[in-house]
Amino acid sequence: MDTVTLLESLSNAFGVSGFEDDVRRVLHPLVAGLADEVRTDALGNLIAVRRGRTAPVLMLDAHMDEIGMIVNHVEDAGFLRFATIGGWDARILPAQAVTVRAQDGTLHRGVIGTLPPHLLSTEERAKPLPAESLFIDIGADSAAAVAARGVRVGDPATLAYPFERWPDGHVLGKALDDRVGCAVLVQVLAALRSRTPEMTVACAFAVSEEVGLRGARTAAYQLDPVIALAIEGTVAADVPGVAGARQVTRMGGGPAISVADRSIIVRPHLVRALERIAASRGIPYQLKTPLYGGTDAGAIHLNRAGVLAGGVSVPCRYIHTPLSLLRTRDVEDAVRLVTAFVEEAHTLLG
Ligand SMILES: [Zn+2]
Numbered sequence: 001m002d003t004v005t006l007l008e009s010l011s012n013a014f015g016v017s018g019f020e021d022d023v024r025r026v027l028h029p030l031v032a033g034l035a036d037e038v039r040t041d042a043l044g045n046l047i048a049v050r051r052g053r054t055a056p057v058l059m060l061d062a063h064m065d066e067i068g069m070i071v072n073h074v075e076d077a078g079f080l081r082f083a084t085i086g087g088w089d090a091r092i093l094p095a096q097a098v099t100v101r102a103q104d105g106t107l108h109r110g111v112i113g114t115l116p117p118h119l120l121s122t123e124e125r126a127k128p129l130p131a132e133s134l135f136i137d138i139g140a141d142s143a144a145a146v147a148a149r150g151v152r153v154g155d156p157a158t159l160a161y162p163f164e165r166w167p168d169g170h171v172l173g174k175a176l177d178d179r180v181g182c183a184v185l186v187q188v189l190a191a192l193r194s195r196t197p198e199m200t201v202a203c204a205f206a207v208s209e210e211v212g213l214r215g216a217r218t219a220a221y222q223l224d225p226v227i228a229l230a231i232e233g234t235v236a237a238d239v240p241g242v243a244g245a246r247q248v249t250r251m252g253g254g255p256a257i258s259v260a261d262r263s264i265i266v267r268p269h270l271v272r273a274l275e276r277i278a279a280s281r282g283i284p285y286q287l288k289t290p291l292y293g294g295t296d297a298g299a300i301h302l303n304r305a306g307v308l309a310g311g312v313s314v315p316c317r318y319i320h321t322p323l324s325l326l327r328t329r330d331v332e333d334a335v336r337l338v339t340a341f342v343e344e345a346h347t348l349l350g
Pocket of ligand 1: 063177178209232233
């Protein structure tokens with residue numbers, strides 16, 4: 001499958017943290033034909049193993065989950081109250097279209113309702129509304145009408161708009177953090193179809209990264225890797241008004257090699273190895289400047305006696321909003337870099 005089509009099906013799939021079933025359902029048939037063993041563990045991580053010439057495991061991780069909401073109360077008049085899951089910016093929630101996923105898997109459209117400016121004081125208009133004061137309107141006029149649609153307390157929801165293909169190789173969509181990492185893993189497995197890797201490659205499509213790197217932790221325990229890479233969609237802040245270190249990465253600048261973030265300081269020889277591999281194959285790359293956030297590498301490198309772990313990220317503008325933008329050439333270059341790393345990672349052992 002071409003990368004854009006893959007991104008489209010992954011971005012459009014519903015997958016709030018803890019409710020990743022639909023994303024796993026997209027991925028499973030894709031990796032089944034590319035791996036020697038595919039399984040889903042107790043937390044819902046999808047694990048695909050491609051056996052290499054040798055037993056030591058190289059773990060490649062991407063998280064399936066996206067930030068979202070969870071219905072915590074149904075008003076008598078049919079409005080849904082919710083709590084947030086993961087790191088939302090409160091300013092962007094109001095007046096967005098949402099998808100609610102009922103227990104039977106059906107998807108229901110809604111909108112986060114707001115009052116028109118006419119009814120707000122100047123002060124109210126100036127500050128973001130806390131999530132507790134917001135509500136989802138699915139066009140149901142009573143709690144009974146909500147129940148009749150199968151929507152209940154405990155159902156997840158997220159802001160959602162359909163994936164768009166833009167000119168010059170750009171795509172816009174929700175959850176590119178980290179469906180783009182999932183897409184990279186699938187394409188790396190596809191690239192390995194015709195050759196047996198030296199190390200055994202275990203791909204973990206992890207759950208619940210956005211609420212504390214949870215799936216990656218247990219995936220690393222069971223896979224017991226000696227080397228690992230977390231593949232992410234990361235902040236590109238190459239936009240007006242942001243300069244220097246706050247830019248983190250630039251869209252179109254190639255995959256970003258992690259140096260350090262709040263969850264890990266990558267061993268310098270791993271950073272250098274990734275740089276050397278990129279340079280020797282003519283793959284553009286950038287360094288992800290030490291600053292914000294954490295990735296699954298933070299959980300993986302602390303597994304058992306410690307794992308040589310790093311990160312490769314695809315720059316995405318506007319992550320943690322329903323409309324992220326990325327350049328597909330950065331994705332293809334990330335696939336090339338990670339595939340090349342798979343071929344050379346064993347040289348870092350011993
Ligand atoms: Zn992420």
